[in-house]
Amino acid sequence: xxxxxxxxxxxxxxxxxxAFALPLAALVVRAFADEWRAxxxxxxQFGLRGVHEAFSSxxxxxxxxxxxxxxxxxxxxxxLGWPAARxxxxxxxxxxxxxxxxLALPLLVPSYATGTGLTEWFLRFGLADSLLALVLAHLVLVxxxxxxxxxxxxxxxxRDLEEMGDVHGLSRPARLWLVTLPAVRPTLAAAALVxxxxxxxxxxxxxxxxxxxxxxxxxxxxxxxxxxxxxAALSLLFLLPAVAALVAATHAxxxxx
Amino acid sequence: xxxxxxxxxxxxxxxxxxGGPVSLQTWRELLADPAFGQALGFTAGIAGLATAASxxxxxxxxxxxxxxxxxxxxxxxxxxxxxxxxxxxxxxxxLAPGGLAERLLxxxxxxxxxxxxxxxxxxxxxxxxxxxxxxxxxxxxxxGLAQREEMAAALGxxxxxxxxxxxxxxxxxPLVVGSIVVAAFVLGAFEVPQVVGPTSPLTVAEYARQATExxxxxxxxxxxxxxxxxxxxxxxxxxxxVRLAKDVDGR
Numbered sequence: 001x002x003x004x005x006x007x008x009x010x011x012x013x014x015x016x017x018x019a020f021a022l023p024l025a026a027l028v029v030r031a032f033a034d035e036w037r038a039x040x041x042x043x044x045q046f047g048l049r050g051v052h053e054a055f056s057s058x059x060x061x062x063x064x065x066x067x068x069x070x071x072x073x074x075x076x077x078x079x080l081g082w083p084a085a086r087x088x089x090x091x092x093x094x095x096x097x098x099x100x101x102x103l104a105l106p107l108l109v110p111s112y113a114t115g116t117g118l119t120e121w122f123l124r125f126g127l128a129d130s131l132l133a134l135v136l137a138h139l140v141l142v143x144x145x146x147x148x149x150x151x152x153x154x155x156x157x158x159r160d161l162e163e164m165g166d167v168h169g170l171s172r173p174a175r176l177w178l179v180t181l182p183a184v185r186p187t188l189a190a191a192a193l194v195x196x197x198x199x200x201x202x203x204x205x206x207x208x209x210x211x212x213x214x215x216x217x218x219x220x221x222x223x224x225x226x227x228x229x230x231x232a233a234l235s236l237l238f239l240l241p242a243v244a245a246l247v248a249a250t251h252a253x254x255x256x257x
Numbered sequence: 258x259x260x261x262x263x264x265x266x267x268x269x270x271x272x273x274x275x276g277g278p279v280s281l282q283t284w285r286e287l288l289a290d291p292a293f294g295q296a297l298g299f300t301a302g303i304a305g306l307a308t309a310a311s312x313x314x315x316x317x318x319x320x321x322x323x324x325x326x327x328x329x330x331x332x333x334x335x336x337x338x339x340x341x342x343x344x345x346x347x348x349x350x351x352l353a354p355g356g357l358a359e360r361l362l363x364x365x366x367x368x369x370x371x372x373x374x375x376x377x378x379x380x381x382x383x384x385x386x387x388x389x390x391x392x393x394x395x396x397x398x399x400x401g402l403a404q405r406e407e408m409a410a411a412l413g414x415x416x417x418x419x420x421x422x423x424x425x426x427x428x429x430x431p432l433v434v435g436s437i438v439v440a441a442f443v444l445g446a447f448e449v450p451q452v453v454g455p456t457s458p459l460t461v462a463e464y465a466r467q468a469t470e471x472x473x474x475x476x477x478x479x480x481x482x483x484x485x486x487x488x489x490x491x492x493x494x495x496x497x498x499v500r501l502a503k504d505v506d507g508r
Binding site (some may be wrong): 014016018019021023024026027030038039041087105106107108109110111112113114115116117118119120121136140149173193196200201202203207217220221224225228231232236238239242243245246 | 259260262263264265266267268269270286318321322329332333335336338339341342343345346348349350351355357359360361384387388437438439444445446447448451452462465466477480484485487488489491492495
């Protein structure tokens with residue numbers, strides 16, 4: 001009875017997991033299908049037309065822009081988020097709930113709204129349509145995620161480890177390198193992954209402040225209705241850095257101190 | 258500071274769309290527009306349905322998966338790093354007329370792409386957000402929950418009682434927080450409605466985007482005002498959800 005129930009539960013879990021994973025696989029087939037007319041379940045002709053289009057100069061420029069903005073945003077978010085998360089994680093604030101609430105607010109407000117509001121200031125300060133404007137607009141959304149994930153890595157356990165490092169005469173840079181960073185590595189990796197993914201997939205604020213600068217989500221969208229093969233190929237290009245970031249973060253999170 | 262500046266900038270744009278004197282004209286125009294009322298109702302309906310369906314499904318899946326290992330969890334987690342826009346592309350591929358689902362099944366019982374009820378939008382969000390909520394719940398459950406459950410079982414506590422008094426209190430918090438994030442996202446995002454949603458009614462975010470498409474200069478104020486309404490709705494919803502979650506257990 002027990003074994004039967006366990007088998008049924010395992011089957012149900014596997015079916016559920018497959019139901020979520022399988023639809024994505026069709027994207028790969030569509031990207032290489034030059035001809036796939038209904039009602040055929042299998043493409044009539046495979047080819048590389050979609051891939052060639054996905055690697056056109058405009059798409060590659062958009063890919064580079066998205067990657068650059070996501071990288072710069074993530075670097076800024078980690079640099080600003082680290083001290084904030086440390087203070088919150090070590091409960092050094094008198095009213096942490098208030099600060100936490102304020103910090104979480106950008107997660108609740110549509111990114112298109114923050115982008116629209118920021119455009120007003122960027123125009124005044126001569127930053128409109130610049131790369132810096134895009135990074136700042138993305139930072140508003142990425143920073144809360146990075147802080148929320150990072151603060152799980154800070155607390156009494158890390159402080160004890162750092163004190164042990166002090167007792168053994170480690171300098172501050174050595175302590176950071178040999179104790180703090182290895183200890184928070186899984187959390188840091190998770191924060192970096194989430195931050196990268198949020199910026200990489202961001203659509204609303206890129207549209208609001210980008211000033212027509214090609215970004216991958218903006219370039220992809222018009223193809224969805226007009227050319228599914230190119231849309232699928234661009235989707236794979238869009239997916240690639242996200243998967244690479246996931247693999248890198250999973251690898252970095254192994255064997256913390 | 259950036260976020261506060263953004264909200265102040267949006268408010269200023271809505272009150273002085275062309276840089277002239279402060280006026281409530283844009284807000285009057287927005288609130289008098291029946292299309293905006295429709296968009297508000299449509300967006301609230303989609304956000305409510307998508308969030309509720311994702312939360313219920315996530316709870317069921319987390320309860321099924323909590324005793325299963327890494328491979329199944331990894332498979333289920335696949336949609337998490339996938340951008341929303343890509344999930345919308347996948348939805349069109351499968352669910353559009355003549356799409357893969359129709360080719361495999363012969364016919365689909367309901368229209369899910371560009372349907373007036375917005376069921377396609379809901380389906381995309383449920384597919385994308387359920388795994389995210391499941392991961393939150395499984396992280397909250399951890400090993401400690403399994404141990405507490407075993408202890409309760411050893412003390413003769415029934416399955417239903419364990420669910421009510423051991424499992425639910427551990428999962429309620431992350432479920433509420435995750436659902437707030439999901440609802441807020443659905444209220445404000447427009448790439449998914451743009452790809453799989455109907456041309457009428459629009460979501461609030463789409464209404465805002467089209468305001469500037471129809472009138473590049475004057476539409477700025479309308480866009481900012483409409484987006485501020487959805488921002489206020491998201492914040493009010495979050496406050497209400499936190500309040501309700503506290504009231505349930507009185508803490």
